[in-house]
């Protein structure tokens with residue numbers, strides 16, 4: 456028997472807080488997620504020798520400052536600020552580190568605590584192009600950019616607002632079983648359509664609610680018992696130099712290689728998480744992964760998403776659970792890992808063995824320039 | 837009446853805003869080039885804030901004939917995708933930024 460490789464052994468997540476109290480801090484939220492992930496894996500902080508951190512609001516502190524605050528002694532440490540692509544980026548690096556023997560037990564954590572002013576400052580000055588070319592023009596934050604992208608996707612695919620609404624309603628149904636989700640009350644299509652328009656064609660319910668929170672994952676070089684194995688991962692960064700149409704993400708470029716390496720295809724996936732900063736992008740990624748084609752999106756939503764024939768964003772996604780800054784990408788990775796580990800309690804899906812997770816983000820001028828994905832599979836005891 | 841973009845001195849590829857190296861050929865020198873007209877690709881309207889005299893209309897446009905795709909501000913509400921626009925620069929917060937108005941057809 457060949458020696459088993461590394462595995463994901465535990466997950467942890469804080470509640471998504473819309474109105475955290477005054478004592479809430481980024482470091483405190485990250486610590487809470489790390490603690491719950493370690494408890495789920497029956498590990499103590501003294502066993503951790505690797506730490507990866509993604510956060511916009513931990514500044515001026517960095518990953519190593521968090522290690523000091525948590526009392527961790529490390530052989531491996533990394534920091535990542537690629538937002539929605541951070542979780543899978545860190546997973547890919549951590550996996551190689553474990554295989555290379557650089558660490559035995561790595562915790563990956565992502566999260567942010569936002570005050571209203573923190574968030575306004577983050578979006579206005581997200582990067583140099585936002586700061587110098589978009590915000591001064593009156594184009595503030597990602598909503599107007601993804602509104603224009605959604606408008607083009609509607610023209611290209613025939614999607615109507617009702618179709619995006621059906622996706623949002625389906626995700627809200629999943630969120631109802633996630634005690635950490637920001638929004639759990641049922642959503643109807645009528646509610647969706649009645650929500651105020653924020654940047655046409657986007658309504659308020661097309662935009663992720665900003666929350667404070669954190670998500671974490673524990674990986675071990677030589678896991679015991681049930682674990683989750685990374686069987687394939689791919690990434691594209693600045694794939695099209697922002698000169699493409701943005702309706703296709705970097706995932707389209709690597710999907711054939713991803714599935715070939717996994718030895719599995721979209722049809723083998725029992726649980727799926729796609730990065731849902733906006734419904735248009737969740738759909739673009741499902742197309743790019745090969746779950747459907749751009750020509751059949753309205754039918755795909757009706758046949759496979761609203762019916763739960765395809766299990767997508769089963770914790771509610773960011774559209775209902777909330778987007779805690781850089782924790783956004785980690786939210787989906789944690790949910791798929793949790794389902795494959797059998798740790799999802801009341802919302803545990805049955806018979807799930809394989810899953811795929813995507814990351815997307817870091818808007819430069821018009822749309823996200825980072826895309827990555829991981830195919831995960833459950834390994835038995 | 838035009839918008840200044842940045843043209844690679846080696847291959848002629850135009851970008852906006854400027855980059856350090858040309859995304860097509862990797863050359864590190866560019867020259868100014870002006871683009872007069874654009875075609876409307878998509879547009880949206882920002883939520884009106886206190887002090888806004890008129891709705892803030894943001895658009896994605898493609899320079900004509902082969903200018904870069906840019907995010908610009910529109911003087912008025914456009915009529916349709918594919919519409920021809922006249923580009924110009926307006927100083928905002930100390931920086932010349934691209935604007936456009938619609939061209940009668």
Ligand SMILES: [Zn+2]
Nearest residue numbers: 844847858861
């Ligand atoms: Zn060039």
